[in-house]
Amino acid sequence: MAKPTTVDPEVPQGQRPQRAEPSVAATAAAGSVGWVDDRVPVSSIARKGLRKAFPDHWSFLLGEIALYTFIILLLTGVFLTIWFKPSMAEVEYEGSYALMRGIPMSEAFASTLSISFDVRGGLLIRQIHHWAAMLFVAAMTAHMLRVFFTGAFRKPRELNWLIGVGLLSIGLVEGFAGYSLPDDLLSGTGLRFVDGLVRSIPIIGTWAEFFVFGGEFPGELVIPRLYMVHILLVPGILLALVSAHMALLVYHKHTHFPGPGRKQTNVVGQALFPVYMAKAGGFFFIVFGVTILMGALMQINPVWLYGPYNPAQVTAGSQPDWYMGFVEGAIRIIPNWETHILSTTWSWNIFLPGVGLMGLLFTGLALYPFIEAWITGDKAEHHILDRPRNAPNRTALGVAGMTAYGLFWLSGGNDILATQFGLSLNAITVFMRVAVFVGPVIAFIVTKRICLSLQRRDRERVLHGSSSGILVRRPDGGYTEAHAPITQAEAFTLTQHTELPALEVSETTDQHGVKRTGKRTSRLRARLSRWYAHGRVPKPTAQEIADAGHHGEDEADHAVEPAAGTGELTSSGEPASTH
Amino acid sequence: MSLETRHHAEDHPVPDPGLVEEERFSDVDEQAGQRAYRQVIGLLVAVPVLAIAFVVVYFAVPIDATLTIFNATLKAQNLLLGLTAGLAVLAIGVALIHWARQIMGDEEVIEDRHGAAAPVEAREEAAAQFAVGAEQSGLSRRKLIGSGLAGGLGIMAIPAVVLLADMGPWPTDEVRRETIEKTIWTEGSYIVNDVNQKRLRAADLVVGQLVNAQPEELFDLHGAEFQTAKAKSSLIVVRMDPASIRVPASRQDWQVDGILAYSKICTHVGCPISLWEQQTHHLLCPCHQSTFDLGNSGVVVFGPAARSLPQLPITTDANGYLIARSGFTVPVGPSYFERNSENDFEEGDD
Numbered sequence: 001m002a003k004p005t006t007v008d009p010e011v012p013q014g015q016r017p018q019r020a021e022p023s024v025a026a027t028a029a030a031g032s033v034g035w036v037d038d039r040v041p042v043s044s045i046a047r048k049g050l051r052k053a054f055p056d057h058w059s060f061l062l063g064e065i066a067l068y069t070f071i072i073l074l075l076t077g078v079f080l081t082i083w084f085k086p087s088m089a090e091v092e093y094e095g096s097y098a099l100m101r102g103i104p105m106s107e108a109f110a111s112t113l114s115i116s117f118d119v120r121g122g123l124l125i126r127q128i129h130h131w132a133a134m135l136f137v138a139a140m141t142a143h144m145l146r147v148f149f150t151g152a153f154r155k156p157r158e159l160n161w162l163i164g165v166g167l168l169s170i171g172l173v174e175g176f177a178g179y180s181l182p183d184d185l186l187s188g189t190g191l192r193f194v195d196g197l198v199r200s201i202p203i204i205g206t207w208a209e210f211f212v213f214g215g216e217f218p219g220e221l222v223i224p225r226l227y228m229v230h231i232l233l234v235p236g237i238l239l240a241l242v243s244a245h246m247a248l249l250v251y252h253k254h255t256h257f258p259g260p261g262r263k264q265t266n267v268v269g270q271a272l273f274p275v276y277m278a279k280a281g282g283f284f285f286i287v288f289g290v291t292i293l294m295g296a297l298m299q300i301n302p303v304w305l306y307g308p309y310n311p312a313q314v315t316a317g318s319q320p321d322w323y324m325g326f327v328e329g330a331i332r333i334i335p336n337w338e339t340h341i342l343s344t345t346w347s348w349n350i351f352l353p354g355v356g357l358m359g360l361l362f363t364g365l366a367l368y369p370f371i372e373a374w375i376t377g378d379k380a381e382h383h384i385l386d387r388p389r390n391a392p393n394r395t396a397l398g399v400a401g402m403t404a405y406g407l408f409w410l411s412g413g414n415d416i417l418a419t420q421f422g423l424s425l426n427a428i429t430v431f432m433r434v435a436v437f438v439g440p441v442i443a444f445i446v447t448k449r450i451c452l453s454l455q456r457r458d459r460e461r462v463l464h465g466s467s468s469g470i471l472v473r474r475p476d477g478g479y480t481e482a483h484a485p486i487t488q489a490e491a492f493t494l495t496q497h498t499e500l501p502a503l504e505v506s507e508t509t510d511q512h513g514v515k516r517t518g519k520r521t522s523r524l525r526a527r528l529s530r531w532y533a534h535g536r537v538p539k540p541t542a543q544e545i546a547d548a549g550h551h552g553e554d555e556a557d558h559a560v561e562p563a564a565g566t567g568e569l570t571s572s573g574e575p576a577s578t579h
Numbered sequence: 580m581s582l583e584t585r586h587h588a589e590d591h592p593v594p595d596p597g598l599v600e601e602e603r604f605s606d607v608d609e610q611a612g613q614r615a616y617r618q619v620i621g622l623l624v625a626v627p628v629l630a631i632a633f634v635v636v637y638f639a640v641p642i643d644a645t646l647t648i649f650n651a652t653l654k655a656q657n658l659l660l661g662l663t664a665g666l667a668v669l670a671i672g673v674a675l676i677h678w679a680r681q682i683m684g685d686e687e688v689i690e691d692r693h694g695a696a697a698p699v700e701a702r703e704e705a706a707a708q709f710a711v712g713a714e715q716s717g718l719s720r721r722k723l724i725g726s727g728l729a730g731g732l733g734i735m736a737i738p739a740v741v742l743l744a745d746m747g748p749w750p751t752d753e754v755r756r757e758t759i760e761k762t763i764w765t766e767g768s769y770i771v772n773d774v775n776q777k778r779l780r781a782a783d784l785v786v787g788q789l790v791n792a793q794p795e796e797l798f799d800l801h802g803a804e805f806q807t808a809k810a811k812s813s814l815i816v817v818r819m820d821p822a823s824i825r826v827p828a829s830r831q832d833w834q835v836d837g838i839l840a841y842s843k844i845c846t847h848v849g850c851p852i853s854l855w856e857q858q859t860h861h862l863l864c865p866c867h868q869s870t871f872d873l874g875n876s877g878v879v880v881f882g883p884a885a886r887s888l889p890q891l892p893i894t895t896d897a898n899g900y901l902i903a904r905s906g907f908t909v910p911v912g913p914s915y916f917e918r919n920s921e922n923d924f925e926e927g928d929d
């Protein structure tokens with residue numbers, strides 16, 4: 001055993017200064033851990049935390065990408081602040097980019113050029129920062145879709161869903177603020193757009209515009225203000241929300257997909273130390289490495305090609321960063337509605353697709369978990385994820401939403417679509433006006449059909465096994481396809497989900513103990529609930545599985561090579577062999 | 580209440596066979612394990628090599644050096660710094676993952692879950708503690724302190740918000756008249772070319788031509804003042820065949836032989852409009868494709884913009900140079916709440 005370093009063996013026991021006796025374990029631990037442990041009980045945390053289980057699935061990496069790109073943004077962002085000057089004061093460019101020497105521009109733009117051309121590694125960091133920003137929003141979006149489609153937002157994780165919606169919405173603000181900082185032609189055009197967007201808000205629009213810009217567009221305050229928003233206010237909020245998100249994740253523990261050994265009451269996965277730490281840490285470096293390579297190899301936002309902001313200029317085909325594309329599209333395809341009341345004008349043509357659509361998206365996302373729980377009457381905790389097919393209506397709704405989003409997003413490139421495919425711009429616009437309403441409905445119906453047929457296939461697999469592709473000749477001369485029984489593990493996975501019964505209309509309380517408020521509501525709710533449960537393919541019962549097993553024996557398709565794994569099902573539905 | 584009862588009664592037609600363990604090649608085959616080990620070490624050795632290369636590139640490659648690869652000219656320093664740093668970081672990541680997947684034991688751990696809800700005892704105890712505290716505070720007998728405090732805290736939001744009132748000038752009627760309702764165009768302003776700042780002579784413009792223009796006074800301004808003025812004063816001057824356009828009676832004297840001037844600022848959200856179609860006299864905004872008919876007083880023919888492009892009344896001076904007859908008669912740029920734009924020019928007006 002290592003000697004405690006603080007003890008001098010030469011000094012006799014009695015003369016040593018008095019101190020608290022360290023525990024055997026603490027003495028054995030490294031000196032510094034011992035030192036900290038005497039003051040803060042890290043061992044108590046480590047005792048419980050080091051071997052925490054983290055379930056593994058590729059889709060759980062999406063949230064990690066979001067987290068890691070956020071860290072990369074913090075690191076590269078701090079680097080950029082060393083040289084960036086958030087000022088709209090006019091200077092004459094004297095840097096090393098010859099094509100712009102002598103041109104008047106804002107200090108913000110001049111310093112962005114200097115980061116790109118005069119600071120060694122500056123361009124690399126700028127490009128990493130911008131690529132990481134694109135990935136950050138993309139990863140958050142994909143992560144949110146994963147959570148949605150697997151039902152991970154259900155009780156007790158609704159609060160974390162809300163935090164996630166907050167993160168995504170302010171992530172957009174953060175990205176937009178950053179995009180505006182360099183004060184190049186594109187970013188100025190984006191700001192002009194925001195100016196119009198803010199102005200369109202009924203009643204307070206002009207006031208909000210004057211307050212945001214410190215007067216008229218563009219003025220000289222908006223970039224310093226956005227800088228404050230971009231490097232202090234929003235990162236601070238994001239950091240707080242990310243921390244809360246992680247804390248809740250640790251408290252609730254990660255969900256896991258259905259599978260053998262996975263229960264509502266346990267969590268199965270790799271231990272935090274060492275496997276998950278190595279995997280997650282390694283993945284951080286992979287994400288970081290990939291963004292650095294993107295910064296090295298793929299040009300992004302070459303502001304020197306656009307030039308400084310000029311309110312009389314715009315480049316054709318100018319596009320915002322991808323995550324603002326859906327708003328851009330909605331703004332493009334809306335009819336030119338304006339209402340005049342007394343001495344006022346209401347610019348619906350900007351307000352609805354801009355502020356309105358974003359509000360609708362984020363409000364809808366925030367409310368969804370509560371709406372679904374209200375419809376199903378589901379009050380239970382859920383730690384096992386849904387396979388998307390087992391929640392056909394939710395999945396269909398999600399795909400419908402993605403379709404609407406995608407169509408709006410495509411509309412944001414209607415001019416590009418028109419030139420690339422030689423179509424009429426007007427025709428595309430009119431088509432999109434209809435498509436954003438019809439497309440989601442079609443997507444809903446098709447997705448729901450697909451989900452139900454996948455459910456049916458699951459049922460078939462459990463009852464009759466997987467088709468082996470082998471034709472077997474029956475004694476009577478006919479042919480049947482032999483079915484290979486599936487493993488018990490798979491059969492369990494396919495039947496692990498719960499099937500909630502639809503709510504019934506009742507005057508007082510229903511079987512879930514839900515208090516009824518009014519008859520009207522409860523009828524509506526029951527109808528929604530019935531619709532929600534309608535059409536789903538019931539999973540096989542133990543009896544059905546048993547019967548199907550006998551049937552299979554009659555057809556003698558057990559001759560086919562048995563499946564490997566934890567043992568196959570016998571006719572009784574019990575495992576034939578367990579080990 | 581146990582966790583089990585908070586779940587729906589679980590119905591499992593197939594019994595749970597329990598965790599399945601899978602075998603890994605590197606566990607079974609000693610050689611594969613050794614190989615994985617060597618690979619991890621190889622990756623980790625690459626890291627310092629790449630890091631040193633990064634430093635060498637930083638000091639040795641000039642910042643303006645370029646490289647041409649597949650016809651693309653790349654900035655050599657950016658490329659090499661990024662490749663060395665990127666590959667080094669990637670190597671760390673791949674080494675870690677490889678170690679975790681191939682060498683570390685892959686047994687899964689099973690942890691129990693406890694319901695997220697606070698246990699009933701905790702709730703009861705918390706309520707009891709709260710009652711004791713509430714009693715100690717004296718609030719139950721002297722209720723006014725509570726409401727007074729809540730009211731006081733609430734009302735302090737007002738001074739906090741009021742502090743923001745100076746974020747910008749207030750767009751009162753007067754302020755709006757001097758800002759968003761006004762451009763620097765006035766009677767007699769010379770119309771000059773946006774790029775070379777030369778005055779435009781009516782005789783020099785040919786039919787079908789479009790010129791981006793500004794008032795001459797603009798170029799006396801600088802910095803934010805210049806940008807703010809330019810964001811409203813930008814002008815489009817076009818010459819069209821007078822026989823092919825419709826000029827309403829009220830605007831007969833706003834033009835010079837088919838030379839008309841319009842605001843370049845889109846009435847949708849304010850982009851500078853730029854795409855000119857000579858044949859149709861249509862002007863298309865590149866931002867959201869609103870299209871205006873310059874041969875018909877700038878009315879909207881397509882897209883999300885709701886108001887016609889404001890037209891600037893123009894004439895010529897004694898030497899044939901184009902000048903403004905007056906400022907714009909309506910505000911340029913996007914509509915805003917405080918002004919009813921119903922009576923702005925529309926298709927069919929005269």
Ligand code: HEM
Pocket residue numbers: 070073074076077078080081084112115126129130133134136171174175177178179180181182230231235238300301
């Ligand atoms: C968390 C999410 C963040 C996002 C989504 C984001 C996004 C962006 C984007 C898109 C740009 C434009 C880059 C360009 O092409 O020039 C930008 C610029 C900038 N960002 Fe960030 N950023 C984030 C965090 C930060 C942080 C934490 C800092 C500093 C502490 C920072 C500092 C800067 C600076 C100084 C610029 C201007 C430099 C330049 O454009 O060259 N950013 N940001």
Ligand code: FES
Pocket residue numbers: 845846847848849850864865866867868869882883884
């Ligand atoms: S700004 Fe011109 S169409 Fe939107």
